[in-house]
Amino acid sequence: MGGGAARLLLALILHGAASLRMTRVEVPSPVPLGGRAQLSCFFRLEPGERIYTVNWYRNGQEFYRFSPGESPPVKTFSQPGVFVDAVASNMTTVAVASNMTTVVLRPVTLRSSGRFRCEIATEAPTYVTVHGHGDLSVVAVPTEGPQISGDREMYRIGEPVHVNCTSAKSRPAASLKWYINNVQADPDLVRKYPATRDGDGLDTSRTGLMFRLRPDQLQPGGVVTLRCAATIASLYWRSDERQLHGPPTERTARTRPLTNGVDQAKPGVLHTASELLPVFLLYLHQLSVT
Structure with a gap:
């Protein structure tokens, strides 16, 4: 060239x-x-x-x-x-x-x-x-929100709590997060399971939450609120909530009103040392007279 x-x-x-x-x-x-x-x-x-x-x-x-x-x-x-x-x-x-x-x-x-x-x-x-x-x-987003499942609704302090959350029929599988009283759960408490795919190519995701009930987890009314949130990209966000109940004694103790530090659950009964002292002195005086 x-x-x-x-x-x-x-x-x-x-x-x-x-x-x-x-x-x-x-x-x-x-x-x-x-x-x-x-x-x-x-x-x-x-x-x-x-x-x-x-x-x-x-x-x-x-x-x-x-x-x-x-x-x-x-x-x-x-x-x-x-x-x-x-x-x-x-x-x-x-x-x-x-x-x-x-x-x-x-x-x-x-x-x-x-x-x-x-x-x-x-x-x-x-x-x-x-x-x-x-x-x-x-x-492909699910047709319904995630579902929380568990065997009980009432637990004693120290008892293990084990609940599951399932989000069905989506693509890709929904991302699931647990919240305890509106605070994201510690990763050590979360159990992750592999997603399963059905014949239509849609995925079902599942995760578990396991912890022992503590007194400080009880909210007013003696309940613990669990929430499972499912998300897929920017197109889908749904959640499900469930309330677990502590033992009746714990619920009562956390709901009694206090006035000046005195338990008002049993009116007419003396609860403090300052109230018991006059009664004790009157009792001694009656003994001396007799």
């Missing part, structure tokens, strides 16, 4: 590199199961340049192609879990002239998750290709 041809090729490469630039790719995540996912590709095209193709891929496999010079300009390729809403997608010459393209997937399924890549190429003589990608995850 002569020096003139080499300089021309270099000039074309430099011009092409500046004629088309990918500015950003927007792929939503997470997306709720059954919802819609709008995939957008933004680019900058220099005046005089023209788009040859816009391609979209999921996990390296092409599922959408827009070629302005062909008829029809739009082609779709079947992929499991990828359903293109052709009406909502704006792959048109007008949209490309606005330096953006959009493909809408609806409805999304658990198989729709993956890495989505947008690739844009210009026509001759530059033949520049740019691309960008984003990851999409699909979330």
Whole structure:
């Protein structure tokens, strides 16, 4: 190749590199199961340049192609879990002239998750290709909140408490946290169990809480409030609460009103030394008289 041809090729490469630039790719995540996912590709095209193709891929496999010079300009390729809403997608010459393209997937399924890549190429003589990608995850939230289960509701001080919390049918498995009287439980008290998956590909998560009941855990009324919170990404937060009761004597002791430090649970009975002293002196006086 002569020096003139080499300089021309270099000039074309430099011009092409500046004629088309990918500015950003927007792929939503997470997306709720059954919802819609709008995939957008933004680019900058220099005046005089023209788009040859816009391609979209999921996990390296092409599922959408827009070629302005062909008829029809739009082609779709079947992929499991990828359903293109052709009406909502704006792959048109007008949209490309606005330096953006959009493909809408609806409805999304658990198989729709993956890495989505947008690739844009210009026509001759530059033949520049740019691309960008984003990851999409699909979330299936439970149809009901987590459930706390246990064998008893009343415990004596020092007795072991063992309760479980279950959050069913989601993807991914819900993250579970325990709270005792609105304070997150010590990790040493929490028992984690592996999630189980059903035939529909949905996960059930379960966790346990084990501790011995202490007097300082009893709130007014002699109860301990347990709460289990389930979360999935930013799409789901639900909780369940249960109150455990301490022994009746502990509940009574913590609910009796006090006046000046005197227990008012049994009116008419003397409880303090200052009240017993006059009675004792009167008793001695009666003995001396007799």
